[in-house]
Amino acid sequence: MPQMKVLLADDHPIVLMGVREIIERDPRFKVVGEAMSSSELIDKISLLKPDVIITDYNMPGDDQYGDGTRLVEYLRRHFPEPKVLILTVITNAQVLTWLYELGISGVISKSAGLEQILVALDAFYRQGHYQQDQPQGALSEDADDLSQRLSQLTVKEFEVLRLFSTGVSVSDVAHSLNRSIKTISTLKISAMRKLNVDNDQALLILCVKANLFA
Structure with a gap:
């Protein structure tokens, strides 16, 4: 071959x-x-x-x-x-x-x-194909709690947070994803509610702490 x-x-x-x-x-x-x-x-x-x-x-x-x-x-x-x-x-x-x-x-x-x-x-x-093993290993209590909260995010919510965490504005995220500002704002608010954070600073700290989007 x-x-x-x-x-x-x-x-x-x-x-x-x-x-x-x-x-x-x-x-x-x-x-x-x-x-x-x-x-x-x-x-x-x-x-x-x-x-x-x-x-x-x-x-x-x-x-x-x-x-x-x-x-x-x-x-x-x-x-x-x-x-x-x-x-x-x-x-x-x-x-x-x-x-x-x-x-x-x-x-x-x-x-x-x-x-x-x-x-x-x-x-x-x-x-011709790659069969992956499922991730193994125990999580700490804090990591497990964060993982549970993250698992509630939809793909669209996750993508909005990923882009927002790079420091761009909601309007920039809307432009990048070809969606309206209203739609992006709604997705961001929904994600913040699921993650139990109530402001942008807390959201960014959570993203950095979890090393989510490297």
Whole structure:
């Protein structure tokens, strides 16, 4: 079997360097390109025709294709052939379920270590698919409480908070998601109620504390 061509996307050069180093340990895989924005990623998919795309979930600053759910939807709609691995610290069950329903091939947790990328690529090469294990390990009482509250968020609420936590305004979030300001405000208020926070500062502190959107 020929080498599998892999295209990487992350807005952090150090992450790109680390992922490339891991992948190139195995001669069955070749990193054919790197991208640091969604637009660059889309351009290089068309040019390089990779077998596997490994992309960060959170790559802010790209108005054309966005990131998060908006980017994944675009990738699956316009590039159905390559397998897609998502790099993220997100653990929200509804978001992860939604990603798999869209047709991604796996989620690699940054907190669990990037070595799992090579496990996934090996599975693609030998079996054609990657079967992920469910996360294991006990949570502290505080973490468990936060996890329970986060699990109540819908995919749309989660995406609104993810963008809001980067420091942009509600109007900017509305523009990014192509929704009205009223809709975004309603989703944000609903999410805050579920998370039991009553102001923007408390919401941002919670997002940072939980390291939700790296």
